[in-house]
Amino acid sequence: xxxxxxxxxxxxxxxxxxxxxxxxxxxxxxxxxxxxxxxxxxxxxxxxxxxxxxxxxxxxxxxxxxxxxxxxxxxxxxxxxxxxxxxxxxxxxxxxxxxxxxxxxxxxxxxxxxxxxxxxxxxxxxxxxxxxxxxxxxxxxxxxxxxxxxxxxxxxxxxxxxxxxxxxxxxxxxxxxxxxxxxxxxxxxxxxxxxxxxxxxxxxxxxxxxxxxxxxxxxxxxxxxxxxxxxxxxxxxxxxxxxxxxxxxxxxxxxxxxxxxxxxx
Amino acid sequence: xxxxxxxxxxxxxxxxxxxxxxxxxxxxxxxxxxxxxxxxxxxxxxxxxxxxxxxxxxxxxxxxxxxxxxxxxxxxxxxxxxxxxxxxxxxxxxxxxxxxxxxxxxxxxxxxxxxxxxxxxxxxxxxxxxxxxxxxxxxxxxxxxxxxxxxxxxxx
Numbered sequence: 458x459x460x461x462x463x464x465x466x467x468x469x470x471x472x473x474x475x476x477x478x479x480x481x482x483x484x485x486x487x488x489x490x491x492x493x494x495x496x497x498x499x500x501x502x503x504x505x506x507x508x509x510x511x512x513x514x515x516x517x518x519x520x521x522x523x524x525x526x527x528x529x530x531x532x533x534x535x536x537x538x539x540x541x542x543x544x545x546x547x548x549x550x551x552x553x554x555x556x557x558x559x560x561x562x563x564x565x566x567x568x569x570x571x572x573x574x575x576x577x578x579x580x581x582x583x584x585x586x587x588x589x590x591x592x593x594x595x596x597x598x599x600x601x602x603x604x605x606x607x608x609x610x611x612x613x614x615x616x617x618x619x620x621x622x623x624x625x626x627x628x629x630x631x632x633x634x635x636x637x638x639x640x641x642x643x644x645x646x647x648x649x650x651x652x653x654x655x656x657x658x659x660x661x662x663x664x665x666x667x668x669x670x671x672x673x674x675x676x677x678x679x680x681x682x683x684x685x686x687x688x689x690x691x692x693x694x695x696x697x698x699x700x701x702x703x704x705x706x707x708x709x710x711x712x713x714x715x716x717x718x719x720x721x722x
Numbered sequence: 723x724x725x726x727x728x729x730x731x732x733x734x735x736x737x738x739x740x741x742x743x744x745x746x747x748x749x750x751x752x753x754x755x756x757x758x759x760x761x762x763x764x765x766x767x768x769x770x771x772x773x774x775x776x777x778x779x780x781x782x783x784x785x786x787x788x789x790x791x792x793x794x795x796x797x798x799x800x801x802x803x804x805x806x807x808x809x810x811x812x813x814x815x816x817x818x819x820x821x822x823x824x825x826x827x828x829x830x831x832x833x834x835x836x837x838x839x840x841x842x843x844x845x846x847x848x849x850x851x852x853x854x855x856x857x858x859x860x861x862x863x864x865x866x867x868x869x870x871x872x873x874x875x876x877x878x
Binding site for chain 2: 492493496497498501519520522525528529530560561562564566567583584600601701704705706707708709712714715716717718
């Protein structure tokens with residue numbers, strides 16, 4: 458009887474420890490539906506992807522009285538172009554620059570309705586639903602292409618002989634209230650910066666939630682010796698939208714007519 | 723035809739470049755953003771789907787000949803963000819649509835504005851956001867203008 462009481466006590470203790478750990482886990486602040494960012498100058502600038510260089514430029518343009526009569530969309534475009542020329546382009550290797558920027562008519566997502574690869578998917582617009590589906594893993598569900606991605610939280614290593622895949626292999630951990638994910642094993646594909654990337658791409662994602670809980674920001678540090686001379690840091694902002702659900706993404710049509718860049722057909 | 727997935731050029735420009743009302747799926751290979759056309763007709767079907775909502779309509783010319791047109795929109799989520807539903811456009815409605823034509827001049831258009839027979843207007847998602855962004859900018863300018871005299875006073 459004593460033995461049984463001890464076991465029950467131990468089990469109860471273990472369970473309360475687990476419950477306490479879960480209650481303290483920052484995942485609770487991340488779980489749920491994130492979608493388009495709030496309609497703010499910064500939010501809309503980073504609704505797809507942005508850089509610190511671009512944000513800084515945009516703020517300077519907005520705060521310059523000389524631009525008060527220009528539409529905000531023109532300032533956003535200027536800031537984005539500045540980021541491209543001053544930050545992105547100098548980081549591209551000669552190999553990447555050969556076909557830069559790629560022709561949208563060559564995009565397999567357009568031509569063949571192929572879902573995005575990892576690099577474009579993690580900054581895809583609209584919805585990202587985050588769920589802890591087991592103690593050792595999270596599920597990231599992207600509305601764009603209705604794609605699921607598993608993030609392991611148990612520190613496991615990617616098997617050495619594992620082939621590269623479209624969404625790669627992701628392992629995450631918490632640094633305070635920041636979710637840090639390292640992704641590798643990603644198949645060569647189209648990069649969101651307008652070039653191809655190789656299967657040597659390695660990405661460290663850092664997700665932080667704003668103190669008011671209204672936004673989630675991703676800062677992704679991307680390395681790829683084939684396409685990038687030095688790491689590239691891009692950002693994306695989502696807004697908290699618990700009212701939304703992810704709808705079917707199943708009506709993609711193969712294009713019947715399109716024009717390649719610089720041609721008449 | 724579905725309008726492309728994440729465009730390369732759009733992606734590159736987006737690092738980049740958030741033009742609020744521009745479709746994020748690749749647009750350039752199919753549509754000419756330098757031109758707009760307007761067509762009027764009767765809706766035969768509205769499909770509220772991803773990645774892009776589609777509308778089909780019959781357009782009758784002066785001689786009475788009926789041509790089938792396709793209108794392409796942003797995706798379901800984009801549109802639902804500004805209150806659209808499957809019922810936003812109904813079969814049998816008379817509508818006038820303005821948008822970008824295709825490069826080939828085919829009977830297809832990318833939606834920019836739709837006017838119903840009763841005069842009500844549907845606009846793309848994003849157009850309302852621009853008002854909020856301009857308001858934020860005006861507030862920043864106002865704060866800047868208010869703080870400048872004080873700063874200049876301190877310098878003196």
